[in-house]
Amino acid sequence: MNILLKILTIIVLLTALSEPLTAQQEAVKHRTPGEIVAQSTAQDWRTPAPENTLYVQLPGGTVVLELAPQLAPLHVDNTRKLVRDGVFDNTSFYRVIDGFVAQGGPQGDAPPQVKTGQVTIAAEFTRDTAQHPVDFVPLDAADGYADSVGFVDGFAAARTRDGAQTWAVHCYGALGMGRANESDSGGTELYVVIGHAQRYLDRNTTVFGRVLDGMDVLQKLDRSSALSGAQTVGSSNRIVRIRVGSDLPPEERRPLQVMKTNSDAFRALMMARKNRRGEWFVHAHNHIDVCAVPVPVRLAADTNTQAASE
Amino acid sequence: MNILLKILTIIVLLTALSEPLTAQQEAVKHRTPGEIVAQSTAQDWRTPAPENTLYVQLPGGTVVLELAPQLAPLHVDNTRKLVRDGVFDNTSFYRVIDGFVAQGGPQGDAPPQVKTGQVTIAAEFTRDTAQHPVDFVPLDAADGYADSVGFVDGFAAARTRDGAQTWAVHCYGALGMGRANESDSGGTELYVVIGHAQRYLDRNTTVFGRVLDGMDVLQKLDRSSALSGAQTVGSSNRIVRIRVGSDLPPEERRPLQVMKTNSDAFRALMMARKNRRGEWFVHAHNHIDVCAVPVPVRLAADTNTQAASE
Numbered sequence: 001m002n003i004l005l006k007i008l009t010i011i012v013l014l015t016a017l018s019e020p021l022t023a024q025q026e027a028v029k030h031r032t033p034g035e036i037v038a039q040s041t042a043q044d045w046r047t048p049a050p051e052n053t054l055y056v057q058l059p060g061g062t063v064v065l066e067l068a069p070q071l072a073p074l075h076v077d078n079t080r081k082l083v084r085d086g087v088f089d090n091t092s093f094y095r096v097i098d099g100f101v102a103q104g105g106p107q108g109d110a111p112p113q114v115k116t117g118q119v120t121i122a123a124e125f126t127r128d129t130a131q132h133p134v135d136f137v138p139l140d141a142a143d144g145y146a147d148s149v150g151f152v153d154g155f156a157a158a159r160t161r162d163g164a165q166t167w168a169v170h171c172y173g174a175l176g177m178g179r180a181n182e183s184d185s186g187g188t189e190l191y192v193v194i195g196h197a198q199r200y201l202d203r204n205t206t207v208f209g210r211v212l213d214g215m216d217v218l219q220k221l222d223r224s225s226a227l228s229g230a231q232t233v234g235s236s237n238r239i240v241r242i243r244v245g246s247d248l249p250p251e252e253r254r255p256l257q258v259m260k261t262n263s264d265a266f267r268a269l270m271m272a273r274k275n276r277r278g279e280w281f282v283h284a285h286n287h288i289d290v291c292a293v294p295v296p297v298r299l300a301a302d303t304n305t306q307a308a309s310e
Numbered sequence: 311m312n313i314l315l316k317i318l319t320i321i322v323l324l325t326a327l328s329e330p331l332t333a334q335q336e337a338v339k340h341r342t343p344g345e346i347v348a349q350s351t352a353q354d355w356r357t358p359a360p361e362n363t364l365y366v367q368l369p370g371g372t373v374v375l376e377l378a379p380q381l382a383p384l385h386v387d388n389t390r391k392l393v394r395d396g397v398f399d400n401t402s403f404y405r406v407i408d409g410f411v412a413q414g415g416p417q418g419d420a421p422p423q424v425k426t427g428q429v430t431i432a433a434e435f436t437r438d439t440a441q442h443p444v445d446f447v448p449l450d451a452a453d454g455y456a457d458s459v460g461f462v463d464g465f466a467a468a469r470t471r472d473g474a475q476t477w478a479v480h481c482y483g484a485l486g487m488g489r490a491n492e493s494d495s496g497g498t499e500l501y502v503v504i505g506h507a508q509r510y511l512d513r514n515t516t517v518f519g520r521v522l523d524g525m526d527v528l529q530k531l532d533r534s535s536a537l538s539g540a541q542t543v544g545s546s547n548r549i550v551r552i553r554v555g556s557d558l559p560p561e562e563r564r565p566l567q568v569m570k571t572n573s574d575a576f577r578a579l580m581m582a583r584k585n586r587r588g589e590w591f592v593h594a595h596n597h598i599d600v601c602a603v604p605v606p607v608r609l610a611a612d613t614n615t616q617a618a619s620e
Contacts (some may be wrong), residue, residue: 073603194529216535289454
């Protein structure tokens with residue numbers, strides 16, 4: 001286009017920008033997280049593939065996990081096999097430390113009896129996303145632990161500046177794999193973050209999923225506050241069984257939906273959380289940490305949306 | 311001192327710095343948080359003043375809080391009065407949202423009957439520490455929410471670059487005061503952070519204490535995961551009574567000690583958490599967020615130190 005047209009365009013744009021916002025525009029701009037979720041449309045949500053969900057049955061209720069094969073395919077595949085081998089049935093959450101993690105699975109001197117899975121699996125501390133691209137939606141906020149943070153298909157994640165390596169991070173509810181000193185020694189030690197985000201563990205263990213539903217069940221487990229992480233095995237900490245969602249009869253699956261993290265609704269949510277406004281707030285930080293943006297979960301056709309606390 | 315002496319001193323210092331560390335020095339340098347706590351001495355610990363502690367008795371156990379008069383004197387003074395007025399006895403945690411907060415106190419249309427305290431109190435979102443200096447021990451790590459973060463007498467805190475304003479921040483276990491839209495409308499709505507740190511609330515509410523013991527009791531409360539923060543009042547969420555520690559017979563007080571945040575042990579702990587090393591760790595971040603440095607709590611003459619999870 002010619003220079004005159006360019007100048008005209010700029011003038012029009014500047015005029016538009018300098019116009020005061022109408023009340024309606026203001027309202028749209030300052031929607032609360034709750035309003036954004038309430039105003040979202042069906043296209044903003046997805047239903048996790050049943051084969052990527054695990055149902056962890058405890059005496060106190062069921063915890064539903066979503067696995068992240070796009071970030072840790074070996075761990076997802078192996079855990080699914082171990083679940084089908086029954087390795088986690090009749091085990092326990094044997095290490096539950098308040099504000100830290102709940103860790104569970106088989107214990108004892110004899111290695112668990114596996115049929116199709118492996119007791120230990122190669123570490124996946126990061127994923128080679130130069131070779132295996134993922135849909136990384138950046139959070140526009142600085143992070144102390146990584147070059148860049150954001151979300152991959154519902155999982156809080158981080159990546160190197162060049163995007164060549166990506167990894168899921170230790171937010172509240174993250175599912176990780178415990179291990180011994182050797183990097184490739186994990187395989188059966190499932191853990192979930194039950195307190196403040198444990199970001200220092202990023203890239204030291206493999207995070208390969210997160211809790212979609214049932215954090216309240218984990219929070220009721222017997223626990224230790226001891227520095228040593230003294231092992232607490234109470235009857236309430238028993239793992240009755242774990243099942244892959246796709247192995248359950250459809251009527252036993254929970255109709256959970258997760259907000260798409262590449263949706264307009266979620267982008268609006270990130271912005272709203274970065275600068276909370278409205279009558280109540282007096283200080284907007286122009287910042288949010290990645291673990292303070294819970295990815296909303298809801299029951300299909302329900303407005304009782306979870307994991308998006310005020 | 312003369313120039314030659316200065317040069318000599320510098321040479322000696324440089325020589326000392328360039329010496330390789332002995333194995334023993336390496337071991338000292340790379341102590342784990344657990345080792346630092348285990349090797350701490352009596353001088354690294356303090357006993358909270360009983361008048362700055364609250365004992366919150368629930369059906370499931372007792373939560374012990376420490377108040378922070380150096381950061382929010384009006385809230386501490388007023389809450390103590392309201393506790394003595396019995397305002398919190400036979401009330402409940404009426405708003406418990408998983409991963410967010412547990413909020414409790416009196417509810418209903420009629421204002422609570424107070425004798426010495428006030429139902430609402432002036433906001434103390436920050437403290438004027440130019441006028442009222444505090445012992446701020448900085449954490450050497452960047453923060454997205456504040457110019458500087460660190461610790462004041464055991465409380466995670468932040469401050470402005472000039473140090474003129476300081477405030478306690480919303481880490482796991484922080485005690486804050488809920489309020490209505492007006493800044494000065496809080497007074498009876500006690501809340502505790504029970505999940506990931508809610509730093510976006512910093513400077514929007516008054517944080518005036520933290521849980522020293524009993525987070526496990528709060529984690530067992532009935533809760534909601536609903537976006538609306540639907541109020542959950544179960545019989546298990548009843549607050550039987552709250553008492554000021556100094557009003558209890560000495561034998562009913564818990565002999566809790568808190569690591570001094572201006573001690574050498576705590577400075578070593580901050581450094582160790584910023585760069586975790588040892589056989590297990592493969593990635594050191596050279597970073598830690600202020601809420602990922604729990605201030606250790608222990609029972610006097612006990613090695614069962616709490617709040618310093620691995």
